[in-house]
Amino acid sequence: MTTQTQDNIIVFDKVNKWYGNNFHVLRDIDLNVRRGERIVICGPSGSGKSTLIRCINRLEEHQEGRLVVDGTELSDDVKAIDKIRKEVGMVFQQFNLFPHLTVLENLTLSPMYVGKVPKKEAEEKAMVQLKRVRIAEQADKYPLQLSGGQQQRVAIARALCLTPKIMLFDEPTSALDPEMIKEVLDVMVAMADQGITMICVTHEMGFAKAVADRVIFMDQGQIVEQNTPNEFFNNPQTDRSKDFLSKILGH
Amino acid sequence: MAVAPRTPPKKRDWSWRSQAFRGLLYQVIAVLLIGGVVWWLASNTAENMRIRGIKSGFDFLTQPAGFDIGESLFSFDSNNPYWKAFLVGIGNTLRVAIIGIILTTILGTMVGVGRFSRNGLVRGICYGYVELFRNVPVLLQLLMWYLIFTELLPDISEAKNIGPVFLSKGGLTYPGPVWESGHLWILGGLIAGAAAAWAYRRWATTQFEATGKLRSMFWVPLIIVLLAGAAGWVAGGMPNQWQIPTKGEFAIEGGSSLTPEFLAVLFGLVLYTAAFVAEVVRSGIQSVPRGQSEAAQALGLAKGQEMQKVLLPQALRVIIPPMTNQYLNLTKNSSLAVAIGYPDVVSISNTALNQTGRAVECIAIIMLVYLTTSLSTSFFMNWYNSKSAIKER
Numbered sequence: 159m160t161t162q163t164q165d166n167i168i169v170f171d172k173v174n175k176w177y178g179n180n181f182h183v184l185r186d187i188d189l190n191v192r193r194g195e196r197i198v199i200c201g202p203s204g205s206g207k208s209t210l211i212r213c214i215n216r217l218e219e220h221q222e223g224r225l226v227v228d229g230t231e232l233s234d235d236v237k238a239i240d241k242i243r244k245e246v247g248m249v250f251q252q253f254n255l256f257p258h259l260t261v262l263e264n265l266t267l268s269p270m271y272v273g274k275v276p277k278k279e280a281e282e283k284a285m286v287q288l289k290r291v292r293i294a295e296q297a298d299k300y301p302l303q304l305s306g307g308q309q310q311r312v313a314i315a316r317a318l319c320l321t322p323k324i325m326l327f328d329e330p331t332s333a334l335d336p337e338m339i340k341e342v343l344d345v346m347v348a349m350a351d352q353g354i355t356m357i358c359v360t361h362e363m364g365f366a367k368a369v370a371d372r373v374i375f376m377d378q379g380q381i382v383e384q385n386t387p388n389e390f391f392n393n394p395q396t397d398r399s400k401d402f403l404s405k406i407l408g409h
Numbered sequence: 410m411a412v413a414p415r416t417p418p419k420k421r422d423w424s425w426r427s428q429a430f431r432g433l434l435y436q437v438i439a440v441l442l443i444g445g446v447v448w449w450l451a452s453n454t455a456e457n458m459r460i461r462g463i464k465s466g467f468d469f470l471t472q473p474a475g476f477d478i479g480e481s482l483f484s485f486d487s488n489n490p491y492w493k494a495f496l497v498g499i500g501n502t503l504r505v506a507i508i509g510i511i512l513t514t515i516l517g518t519m520v521g522v523g524r525f526s527r528n529g530l531v532r533g534i535c536y537g538y539v540e541l542f543r544n545v546p547v548l549l550q551l552l553m554w555y556l557i558f559t560e561l562l563p564d565i566s567e568a569k570n571i572g573p574v575f576l577s578k579g580g581l582t583y584p585g586p587v588w589e590s591g592h593l594w595i596l597g598g599l600i601a602g603a604a605a606a607w608a609y610r611r612w613a614t615t616q617f618e619a620t621g622k623l624r625s626m627f628w629v630p631l632i633i634v635l636l637a638g639a640a641g642w643v644a645g646g647m648p649n650q651w652q653i654p655t656k657g658e659f660a661i662e663g664g665s666s667l668t669p670e671f672l673a674v675l676f677g678l679v680l681y682t683a684a685f686v687a688e689v690v691r692s693g694i695q696s697v698p699r700g701q702s703e704a705a706q707a708l709g710l711a712k713g714q715e716m717q718k719v720l721l722p723q724a725l726r727v728i729i730p731p732m733t734n735q736y737l738n739l740t741k742n743s744s745l746a747v748a749i750g751y752p753d754v755v756s757i758s759n760t761a762l763n764q765t766g767r768a769v770e771c772i773a774i775i776m777l778v779y780l781t782t783s784l785s786t787s788f789f790m791n792w793y794n795s796k797s798a799i800k801e802r
Contacts (some may be wrong), residue, residue: 244709274623316708
């Protein structure tokens, strides 16, 4: 049991969450994520996928059950939240870059003010990450001067600057043109080989097949089905997932 | 094969149906209309004034004013010329406007940020404040404060005091230093301290960038300035003569004082305008997309850092233009001071107008004063706005 909990970097134990008093958005979520595991979460809109991963860095708070991230239980404890946010990087659907700062300043803000890293070192590290997402030549531009795909790659680099153990992706390609989707997915595939724990909400089934260890299908706040990508796409077990797959793979 | 860079062709089509021609035509018509109206008004006024034998011109400015002014930034008596009386009025207007703008910004920002508080009571108070003060006409509020200061406060002979600070119908009287040359040293000390504090902040920033260790950027510089001021005071021979007000038989004697008129105008304008400024600040912060706040939190920034580094810099560009409006409103509303007898530039112009009959000239002076102050505020704020704009292309 103890070895198992140590291996699991994220543990959801009967987690429940409501929006307001009536909307039960997460129902009895039980989920263990192994260290280094790559998970893709899919499901219809409104099924609670985004809420689930936003609970992991406490952008949303759960109201019932236990949620342990890297040995720290998430509660109302401010220190615990600070600690976890340093270990969890997040990439958003709308990029959420800071438009008043240059690309480089976007990347160094948190390392300097949260990580207490000297500016020069923070900038060197930032340039390494920018090279990794192949956008180093844009370091001095402002985010809104870049294309959507470039912005999302900057956002990925920004999240990586804190050298997180876990990366959360909340529909990272949903706001992009088809051409740009590829450049972002390429960066994510390259990242997947480096042993970082990744949880990705996406409908990019090609990406799921290529990198995911496990696909989780959610509907109405519950985890309905989970399986390896091959099994899930070729042999879905429930009617709900069959129906969902027929819609997204239909054309 | 180098391709010569092509520039867009010059578009000049002056046919009757072209947009360029129509645009020019409308501009010419507009200029002619405005010019005509101005000429008609001016010639009509001049004609009427000639028929009624009204003298015009600004020569009256050098004649003795012949009236006293209740409060002034510098000494003034009834033998001084009109232009000096106007200067007193302008000084009084600027005094209310500048102090008012500073206090309004502080109070308004606090109330505006307070509406995002997690504390329900603070939120409620801020909400109630805004709704109460912005929905009552400002003239009424000035009269209310004047009433409070002149009716509800005790008579001068029964002035309430906390130590040497007296509060009564005569206003607020407090000890003022007896000015002597030694005080200049304090000023010199403060200036030197400000320079030292600036140098310290630069040093602290380079230290932060070099080592990542964040030092106090507010308290330490503040202490440096205060210590330098104190050192200047010592160097100036420690002048410690104070004019302490004492309760005389008919008046509070000595000390410095703020009149009830000044206090009423200041309170009224600040509390009224701050309600609007609070709404400006609130809408500015709300205009920053939620995702910005979420990204800052996901990166582990503390609440204060999130506000200072992410939200406020972006809110500012939305806040500045409506904030300029509120500053201009406050400056212009200070002309309502005439209703409670505060000798601002409008009040003094009115007196001058009644005595000399130079209506056009006096109104022109008022308009010029407000136009100048408003335009300079506006220019400064526009410059500040373009400086803090976000680069997009």
